[in-house]
Amino acid sequence: MRAIWARIVDLGAIAATRPADVGGQQLPFLVGTLATAYLMAANLSACAYAGLTSGAAHLIEAFGDDFLKREMMARMYAGEWTGTMALTEPQAGSSLADVMTRATPREDGTYLIRGSKIFISGGDHDLTDNVVNMTLARIDGAPPGIKGLSLFAVPKRRYENGTLVGNDVHVAGAIHKIGWRGLPSLALSFGDEGDCRGWLVGKPHQGLRYMFQMMNDARIMVGMNGVATASVAYHEALAYARTRKQGRPIASRDPNQPQVPIIEHADVRRMLLRQKAIVEGGLCLVAFAACQADVAAHATDAEARRRAAHLLDVLTPVAKSFPAEWGFEANVLSVQVHGGYGYSSEQLPEAWLRDQKLNSIHEGTTGIHGLDLLGRRIVAEGGAPLRVLLEEADAVIGRADRAGVDAAWCLAVREAMARLADLTAHLGGIGLSGDVEAMMLHSTDFLTVVAIVVVAWLWLWQAALAKEALARGTAEEDFYQGKLCAAQYWIWTELPRVTHLAELCRSGEDSYGRMRDGWF
């Protein structure tokens, strides 16, 4: 990891998307995200040190004072120190309202920090001299709940008289994760000796708001983790299926004939095409979301910024969750294509399978993203985010129509979009009537509906581009024919699930709603 870290720093990966005046390369977020995908496919853990450091430094860049920028942000962007996100506590996993770490003001303007954090990725290591933990804590007297949380920079070591000395931050335990083995996940204890200093970032009681401003980016990066992990496994399965000979065609099983590569079996191609549809659909989704982040932040036109911000709002939970959930399924298929060899740790697919599982858990579980999408994002501002999404999809359907994509595919996507619009209006109406629990009962199914429909729209887009390329003549005909097959697969195999799932959400099917603890 030491060798990789030096290369990542040299590459400028940490500040790649940041402005030049903080040492960045000013790459669009889209470009940074896509470029990082290659590194993620090679080593998720190594990328995570860079990503966490970038995120921590970015928080200070956005909200910190000049002292913190000079002393901490600059060193993180330069790769001299690394950073972490220290939110989770043992008694408050997903429930940040219950964070208990305390911060007591000191006379010099810093705070005494005391508390326990858990699952802190990269929370200690010796790749660099120091680790800055961006820590949520509660200033003495702060209100309960999320409104009382402040953000602190709590380094592992602090300068005293020009020398780095310990800052009373201790490793209380290591989580033995099943994947991401190159990145320690630690329990950290702050202030066991009463001497842990934290520097307030921004204003008191604004900690969660600050964190959330960074979280959209982080969630898109988690989405790319998922895509990259599914992608590398897909390509490994493809290479295996092309070379592994086993069995004979179903219609001619003469044992005197040689065996054929397993890619010639239809069911193996099913498993490969499903992986391709998930991986390339997910890549398109995450890239599209990253692009919206760029436009929302930098477009000169206010209307373009507004539309991009709406799209980003709806797409973020999907871009985070789709690669985690469907990507895991793709990783399972990669193991399955490898047969008995896939069940062995001498082959890589099982390692990617283990890596992938984290993505449905960290940075908000899939269930929490379902609640966030349905309960907040898609119904915000009277449904404006959904309207923008529908308009964008409509434009793509029109383009696909004109490009000569099968009219039945276009119609299927159009009807699915209409179904999504109806369903959202229906559930939003239930929410407005005051029955939030009924509205949210199938929030995870709702997330599934949105994910499948959005990815279908993006596959239709890819099909339109393929048709356009084939019509004008291309040297990459194979590439575009593959795109058309994958689009066809998604639209006829996955998209129809939406009919039943939307009905489930709408009907309020109440089996687990009414299920009681004692009945299990």
Next chain:
Amino acid sequence: MRAIWARIVDLGAIAATRPADVGGQQLPFLVGTLATAYLMAANLSACAYAGLTSGAAHLIEAFGDDFLKREMMARMYAGEWTGTMALTEPQAGSSLADVMTRATPREDGTYLIRGSKIFISGGDHDLTDNVVNMTLARIDGAPPGIKGLSLFAVPKRRYENGTLVGNDVHVAGAIHKIGWRGLPSLALSFGDEGDCRGWLVGKPHQGLRYMFQMMNDARIMVGMNGVATASVAYHEALAYARTRKQGRPIASRDPNQPQVPIIEHADVRRMLLRQKAIVEGGLCLVAFAACQADVAAHATDAEARRRAAHLLDVLTPVAKSFPAEWGFEANVLSVQVHGGYGYSSEQLPEAWLRDQKLNSIHEGTTGIHGLDLLGRRIVAEGGAPLRVLLEEADAVIGRADRAGVDAAWCLAVREAMARLADLTAHLGGIGLSGDVEAMMLHSTDFLTVVAIVVVAWLWLWQAALAKEALARGTAEEDFYQGKLCAAQYWIWTELPRVTHLAELCRSGEDSYGRMRDGWF
């Protein structure tokens, strides 16, 4: 494992279902299977030694001569030696037609064996003095393909002058499996020194037929592996969800109120109820199949035996695959319910997840069971097996109706059964017209359809029993209410998938059918 093995032998688990005259307890297969589920939930690997030994001894019991029964079978049933199934070779994983291990007759009636086997579970160890490998090999001059395979007992050690000496069987390598870590999976090399003796079991060239007669039982046991592995993980998730406090009800998020156990969140109950529906549906399926095996073998009435044999034929690939595929999903949910803690090897759910993955690969992959079900079993004898299945389901639907189960549930199952019958007739017709590839294109989807429908029928049965119990009064009302919720869940959440999947099979959707190697 040494301590466990002694206990398993004491328990009589190896010959539990065998006749008294070979030292067995004559338990019905149903009882043996259900009893073993408890052991499997505790330690799959330990059970596998017993199951493999029982299967190997059973082959000799059914087809071997008195010498083999006395010298090998008896020692295996007594737990003095263990047994294995040595089918797979590196160049012939699922394709047994390509098995190349040779057998050359010797003058004393034994054979010289030479060849390589791989993935031999329990192929060597020091729990017992000897291991008998039930080995598929080709006698010199035998025809190619599966018709030239003979079955041999090839022990690790053989008696010479009353002493056990090496039989030229060597461990060529160990597979580092991702689960089932207590059971070595080995590459074995036979006859490196030209001195490996094998004893022919039964007649020449009948090896695969003999093996297949054992395989139905083995597949049902694999199904129970899957059920047990999903079950223990489900109960662990349930216990965790009842004690882990996190967050507050969606409608009242006052941070001054205490956090609630996560089972109070609807989405957590969704994950738990899905696990319950899979686990208890799978348990019912495997138990029902095991019961048919008993009736098919032992009923005094020929018609009862015939019907049970038909049911067993159709149910075996489902009983093997459903727990592997849906059970894996249940294991994933158990990890997810545990959140970040689930991603740690300090908790057991991830270990069960790894164990479960094997079940979709060994004893025939899921894809192969799809081919077997659609291509052979369900269309055999002019569709007689399916007709029996439909009649059985019909009887259950009638009973559910009379018991007062919601008429809509009964109708949903009835319609799904009709859909399955139509689809099978349609696909069978395509096959009869000669286009086997078109018939089989969606064979895995077809297996999915059958699995979902069969489990829905079995859930309706459980709902009927629950209604009957509640009507007559019961001290276990909670238990039966839970059954009703799970039945409702399956019928409204999983069963509707069948509409789309059946349409997919029927339409012959050809995305992966026409996809070419170069297009990926």
